[in-house]
């Protein structure tokens with residue numbers, strides 16, 4: 001039986017992640033007056049205070065939020081999604097980047113569907129592995145590379161261009177760490193599942209259930225991340241233009 005590679009082992013150790021300040025994880029710059037409060041509240045991303053000065057506690061971590069917080073919607077409100085495709089400033093880079101996101105959405109759905117097909121016995125073990133393994137390997141590897149390019153190249157450009165959205169890029173950066181961990185857990189669960197495919201029985205059912213849980217969680221987080229990332233970044237591109245931004 002083909003064995004899935006676990007190739008998500010570099011760059012972001014748990015120690016390194018824990019070394020990041022809670023304030024950064026929560027979306028605050030180190031000097032922000034609320035930064036100190038975050039250390040007592042763990043790694044949940046939080047926002048504080050509404051227009052009336054009331055204290056709010058809004059969870060913006062990837063597995064909890066339902067979209068960008070209101071204070072980060074200042075440009076998406078001016079450039080709603082339905083205007084993007086017809087906008088003159090939606091250039092080649094943005095179109096390519098949106099296509100990549102569309103591919104990740106499609107493949108996420110394909111992987112969920114393949115696991116469902118196996119569980120419903122529409123595919124036998126061999127058919128499932130032949131279909132699933134190359135696609136999952138592609139998905140894990142391409143996602144990891146995509147995030148690295150965003151972290152190193154694109155996020156700094158957009159963060160400099162629109163400082164009012166800086167907290168949004170902290171949130172997206174934290175998303176990447178959460179997705180990275182989910183990718184590693186997905187690969188591990190997939191390896192366990194694939195090893196038991198030929199055995200059958202309860203062990204295989206448990207491994208299949210465990211993998212399906214990891215896969216559902218990863219894909220759900222990825223869909224949320226892709227939507228919010230586009231809502232933050234595409235309006236910056238439309239507002240400034242790719243040539244002016246240097247992307």
Ligand SMILES: [Fe+2]
Nearest residue numbers: 147150176229
């Ligand atoms: Fe991303």
Ligand SMILES: [Fe+2]
Nearest residue numbers: 101146150229
């Ligand atoms: Fe992305």
